Every structure is written in C-alpha cells, then in structure tokens.
Amino acid sequence: MSTTTAPQIPxxxxxxxxxxxxxxxxxxxxxxxxxxxxxxxxHGVLGIASLIALFPIVWLVYLSxxxxxxxxxxxxxxxxxxxxxxxxxxxxxxxxxxxxxxxLIIALGTTLVGVLFAATTGYAVSRxxxxxxxxxxxxxxxxxxFPIAVLIVPMYExxxxxxxxxxxxxxxxxxxxxxxxxxxxxxxxxxxxxxxxIDEAGRIDGLSPFGTFWRLILPLAKPGIAVAAFYSxxxxxxxxxxxxxxxxxxxxxxxxxxxxxxxxxxxxxWNLMAATAVLIAxxxxxxxxxVQKHLVTGLTAGGTKG
Amino acid sequence: xxxxxxxxxxxxxxxxxxxxxxxKDSYRKYWYAYAMIAPVVVVLGVLVGYPLAxxxxxxxxDANSLNSARTIGVNHIDATYQFIGLDNYADIxxxxxxxxxxxxxxIWTVVWTAVCVALHYVIGLGLALLLNEKMRGRTLYxxxxxxxxAVPTFVTVFAWRIMLADSGIINSTLGSLHxxxxxxxxDPTFQRIAAILVNTWCGVPFMMISLLGGLQSxxxxxxxxxxxxxxxxxQRFRHITLPGLRSVSSTVVLLGVIWTFxxxxxxxxxxxxxxxxxxxxxxxxxxLGFGQQPRDFAQSAAYGVLxxxxxxxFTTFYYRWLKRNEQLAV
Numbered sequence: 001m002s003t004t005t006a007p008q009i010p011x012x013x014x015x016x017x018x019x020x021x022x023x024x025x026x027x028x029x030x031x032x033x034x035x036x037x038x039x040x041x042x043h044g045v046l047g048i049a050s051l052i053a054l055f056p057i058v059w060l061v062y063l064s065x066x067x068x069x070x071x072x073x074x075x076x077x078x079x080x081x082x083x084x085x086x087x088x089x090x091x092x093x094x095x096x097x098x099x100x101x102x103x104l105i106i107a108l109g110t111t112l113v114g115v116l117f118a119a120t121t122g123y124a125v126s127r128x129x130x131x132x133x134x135x136x137x138x139x140x141x142x143x144x145x146f147p148i149a150v151l152i153v154p155m156y157e158x159x160x161x162x163x164x165x166x167x168x169x170x171x172x173x174x175x176x177x178x179x180x181x182x183x184x185x186x187x188x189x190x191x192x193x194x195x196x197x198i199d200e201a202g203r204i205d206g207l208s209p210f211g212t213f214w215r216l217i218l219p220l221a222k223p224g225i226a227v228a229a230f231y232s233x234x235x236x237x238x239x240x241x242x243x244x245x246x247x248x249x250x251x252x253x254x255x256x257x258x259x260x261x262x263x264x265x266x267x268x269x270w271n272l273m274a275a276t277a278v279l280i281a282x283x284x285x286x287x288x289x290x291v292q293k294h295l296v297t298g299l300t301a302g303g304t305k306g
Numbered sequence: 307x308x309x310x311x312x313x314x315x316x317x318x319x320x321x322x323x324x325x326x327x328x329x330k331d332s333y334r335k336y337w338y339a340y341a342m343i344a345p346v347v348v349v350l351g352v353l354v355g356y357p358l359a360x361x362x363x364x365x366x367x368d369a370n371s372l373n374s375a376r377t378i379g380v381n382h383i384d385a386t387y388q389f390i391g392l393d394n395y396a397d398i399x400x401x402x403x404x405x406x407x408x409x410x411x412x413i414w415t416v417v418w419t420a421v422c423v424a425l426h427y428v429i430g431l432g433l434a435l436l437l438n439e440k441m442r443g444r445t446l447y448x449x450x451x452x453x454x455x456a457v458p459t460f461v462t463v464f465a466w467r468i469m470l471a472d473s474g475i476i477n478s479t480l481g482s483l484h485x486x487x488x489x490x491x492x493d494p495t496f497q498r499i500a501a502i503l504v505n506t507w508c509g510v511p512f513m514m515i516s517l518l519g520g521l522q523s524x525x526x527x528x529x530x531x532x533x534x535x536x537x538x539x540x541q542r543f544r545h546i547t548l549p550g551l552r553s554v555s556s557t558v559v560l561l562g563v564i565w566t567f568x569x570x571x572x573x574x575x576x577x578x579x580x581x582x583x584x585x586x587x588x589x590x591x592x593x594l595g596f597g598q599q600p601r602d603f604a605q606s607a608a609y610g611v612l613x614x615x616x617x618x619x620f621t622t623f624y625y626r627w628l629k630r631n632e633q634l635a636v
Binding site for chain 2: 053060116117118128139144147154174176210285
C-alpha cells in the first residue's frame with residue numbers, strides 16, 4: 001500500500017495551488033470543452049453548493065442577534081430589533097470564560113501529549129523496519145477505527161476508581177487514546193517526505209539515530225508537527241462524547257458540552273446558544289482557513305500508509 | 307530498508323547463529339527503534355490495551371451503575387457484579403427483543419454508512435470536478451465550500467437543529483412553497499433523513515478537497531492524448547479520471563466508512579436523548595451505558611466489542627481487497 005500512496009503527497013500538496021495545475025492545462029483541451037452554457041451551469045451548481053454550505057452558519061449568526069429565545073420561529077422580526085444583548089449576556093452571565101479555559105486546557109494538554117509521544121514513533125516507523133513493525137502499524141490503524149463505545153465504559157470505571165472523573169487530566173488521557181495513534185500516522189506521513197539522504201549524511205557524520213532525529217529531522221519536520229498539533233487541537237476542542245461523560249461540573253465544561261447545556265428538555269435558550277456558537281466558531285474557523293492548505297496532505301498521507 | 311543501521315545485515319556473515327545469539331543481535335540492531343516506539347507502545351498499552359481488556363471482562367458480567375464500585379461521599383462501595391459468561395452477547399444477538407434493540411439499529415447503521423459515504427463521495431467528486439476546471443471565482447468557491455468542515459461540528463449541528471425544528475426556517479420555507487412540512491426532529495423516518503442530511507453536509511468538504519487533490523495530480527498529457535484519439539468526455543472520465551483517483555478514493559472511502567460508522571456527535575447532538583429509532587449502534591451503545599438509569603455498563607461494553615469486531619472485519623477485508631486490486635492494476 002505504501003508504494004501506491006507515496007505519490008499522493010505531492011498530489012495533495014499541489015491541490016492547494018490553484019493556478020499551477022490549471023496553468024499547465026493545454027490549450028487544446030480547453031478549446032471547445034465548455035461553451036458559455038457549460039460555464040453557466042458550472043457556476044450555477046457551484047453557487048448553489050456554496051450557498052448550501054454557507055447558509056446554516058449565516059443563519060446562526062443572524063439568529064444570534066435576536067434578543068428573544070423564540071425569535072428563531074419568526075426570523076423576519078429580528079432585522080427590526082437586532083441587538084448584541086445575547087453576546088453581552090453570554091459573556092457576562094454564563095460560564096463562557098470558564099468553558100474557554102477548560103477547553104483550552106484540555107485541547108492544549110491533549111495536543112502536547114499527543115505530539116510529544118508520537119514524534120519519535122512516527123520517525124521510527126517511517127525509517128526503520130524492525131520486527132514488530134507490521135503489528136504496530138496495524139494496531140495504530142485499528143485504533144483510529146475504535147468506536148468510542150468500546151473504551152468509554154471501561155474508562156469510566158477505571159477513572160471512577162482513580163478519582164479522575166470530572167478532572168481535566170481524565171479527559172486529556174482519554175483523548176490521547178485516539179490522538180496519539182493519529183499523530184503517529186500523521187507524522188510518519190510527514191517524515192516519509194523528508195529525504196532519507198539526510199539521515200544517511202547524519203549517520204556518516206557520526207550522529208546516533210537519536211541525534212539524527214533530534215538535530216536533523218525534527219527541525220525539518222516542523223510543518224508536519226504543526227499539522228499534527230493543529231489537528232489534535234481541533235479534535236480535542238470539538239470532542240463530544242468523552243467530555244460529555246467525564247465532565248460533571250458545569251464550570252469545567254468544554255465548549256462542546258457547554259453549548260449543549262443551553263438546550264435542556266425544559267428550556268431551550270436558542271438565542272444564547274446561537275451567540276455562544278458564533279463566539280466559538282469565529283476564531284476556530286479563521287484559524288482553520290489559515291492552515292487548511294496543509295491539512296488534507298497530512299490526513300490522506302497519514303491515513304493509508306501501511 | 308533505509309537506514310545505515312540495517313546495512314550490516316547485508317554483509318556476508320557466517321551461517322545463522324543460535325536463537326539466543328539472534329535475539330541479542332536483533333536487540334543490538336533494533337534497540338533504538340524499540341526505544342523510539344516505546345512511548346507510544348506504553349501509552350497504547352495503558353490507555354487502550356488495559357481498558358479494552360477490562361471492557362471485555364465487563365461484557366462477561368452483569369455490571370451496571372447499581373452494582374459497580376462507586377464512591378458516594380466518603381463511603382466507598384465495592385463492586386458486586388457477577389460473572390455471567392457470554393450471556394450479554396447471546397442476549398444482544400438473539401435474545402428476546404434482539405431485533406428491536408440490536409438488529410434494527412444494525413441495519414440502520416449499515417444503511418446510514420452506505421448512504422452517507424455514497425453521498426459524500428458522489429457530491430464530493432462532482433464538486434471537485436467542477437472546481438478542477440479553469441474558471442473565474444474558483445478560489446472563492448473553494449473557500450466557501452470548505453466552510454462546513456472548518457466550523458466545529460458541535461456548532462453546526464445546533465445550527466441545523468434550529469433550522470430543522472418545527473416552524474424553523476426549513477419548514478417555513480417549505481410551507482410558503484406549499485410543500486409538506488415534515489417533523490424533521492420528531493418523526494422516525496424524517497429523523498433518519500435529517501441525520502443523513504446533516505452528516506452529508508458536514509462530510510462532503512473533506513471528500514471534495516481530497517478528491518480535488520487527486521484530480522490535480524493526474525497528468526494532463528493523458529487527457530491530451532485521449533482527446534487526440536477521439537475519446538469523448540465520458541470516456542476520458544471513465545478511463546483516465548477514475549483510475550487516476552483510485553488510490554485517493556480508496557483511502558477516503560475507507561476513512562469515510564470508519565468515520566461515518568462511528569459518527570457520534572451529529573446524531574447525539576441533533577436529537578439529544580430523543581429519537582430511539584435514529585440512533586446508530588455507537589450512539590445506542592452510549593445510551594445504554596450513560597443515557598438511562600440504571601446504566602447498563604455490561605451491555606454497553608458488549609455493544610462496543612461487537613462494533614469493534616465489525617469494524618475490524620470490515621477494515622481487514624477492505625485492506626486485502628485493495629491490495630489484491632492494486633496488484634492486478636499495476
């Protein structure tokens with residue numbers, strides 16, 4: 001499998017350069033391929049698709065300006081009485097900042113552990129064929145397929161014995177079950193793109209494998225590490241089942257759990273929920289756009305190499 | 307295969323040494339590899355292996371929240387659950403009401419996975435093909451189309467919940483067009499349709515971007531040559547584009563199946579604790595263990611083990627099938 005996916009890396013990287021591959025397109029092919037009608041249809045389809053992609057978010061933002069919790073039922077009225085009161089309410093009278101703190105602690109903690117532990121393993125499985133290599137790769141792949149249902153019950157039992165329920169450490173640890181194997185795959189994918197000659201040069205100059213890794217490869221792999229870190233951060237940030245189960249105290253909620261707490265069976269504060277959702281989504285989405293070019297590369301490269 | 311480390315292996319050496327000697331050699335040769343993988347192996351052993359074994363043991367008991375070890379205030383109550391062998395599995399798979407509890411969810415999970423991945427792939431490929439053409443505004447379309455992927459799922463699911471609610475924007479739009487207004491979040495059939503709809507919306511961008519990457523890696527001279535030979539658009543798509551996408555496709559489909567099969571957040575957040583019929587196996591297992599009183603830990607864990615077995619079997623076969631096909635193709 002590794003042989004066939006190797007060419008994927010440059011492929012996915014060029015995916016983001018819009019102009020280059022198109023610029024290479026031969027004139028022959030473009031001529032007569034699509035007339036004005038075809039162009040219009042393409043624009044129409046892409047336009048509608050973009051609208052569908054955009055609409056739920058725009059709608060959420062729009063509803064967040066409606067002061068009343070039932071405003072979503074008659075959205076026409078919002079335009080006339082738009083206010084920022086939901087936002088001030090959320091920022092001043094809810095646990096928003098505490099949730100932010102918990103989310104950041106958990107997401108950063110998970111990222112740190114994930115990247116720290118995965119880096120050397122990613123390098124080892126990228127460069128060395130040791131006995132036990134195949135089983136290890138298989139376990140790493142399989143762990144990514146773990147349904148949360150298989151670990152959540154025993155984890156709950158173990159954590160209640162250890163007193164880790166309702167602690168940040170508990171959630172970080174349980175997040176690591178998916179993040180560590182994931183990061184390992186991502187980093188292996190990245191280390192595979194670093195030329196092997198660099199290792200050989202390091203070895204000839206008398207560096208140990210650790211020295212090679214630490215002094216030569218790690219600095220070169222910074223972008224790969226950044227992708228792994230970003231991906232772990234986002235995953236831990238948006239993680240729902242573990243955080244919903246292991247965090248009990250509403251001042252320790254992450255955003256993903258806190259947002260649910262606006263909607264209970266008895267009372268649904270949709271207006272506050274919408275405002276909170278917008279506050280959460282803005283920085284994440286902005287950040288995402290900055291790095292999304294690199295994400296797909298890592299994902300597809302990490303997903304398949306066997 | 308790559309490091310100088312392994313070079314000595316190719317030197318001519320005296321005949322095979324004894325087993326102990328071999329072990330020592332292998333240790334000397336590979337110890338840094340083992341030192342490097344040690345952290346992950348330890349983490350996996352402690353955080354995955356041990357709970358997995360423990361979870362498997364739980365499935366052989368009648369553990370629930372009433373008889374498990376727990377601490378109330380300062381009092382610690384020891385676990386009192388019994389070992390009952392494979393009864394949980396028997397009960398889930400062919401016990402009374404096994405259809406209502408397991409098989410109906412199993413069928414729905416399979417349908418859900420197949421429909422969602424098919425929609426993800428087809429829509430993703432269609433958009434990727436359009437985006438791959440040289441046209442004005444392509445970058446803007448691309449940025450807009452990635453949006454559902456960029457916003458955290460737990461945020462967008464709530465956006466959909468507001469939109470799909472009775473007299474939410476979707477139903478009021480349908481109403482103003484004089485179309486039927488289904489109860490998306492209450493009626494079992496429409497709950498399922500709503501779940502597929504939301505998951506499709508969330509999952510298409512990843513497919514689209516991955517496939518776009520694949521498309522751009524296909525050598526354009528192939529298309530040129532095909533056109534010279536008089537191949538029409540469909541033939542070019544069938545014989546150049548699809549084979550060119552094979553490796554990307556097989557990866558994203560595998561990932562898509564695993565992610566969709568295990569999709570928790572969308573169904574959990576879209577319906578809260580309602581909608582028993584729209585639950586896929588993962589959320590159903592979670593509900594058994596944490597969404598009801600008393601919590602049925604043993605059955606929930608048994609569902610987890612069954613799910614893992616299904617996924618393992620699927621992944622293994624898929625992987626083999628891929629390998630065989632690729633050997634044929636190359």
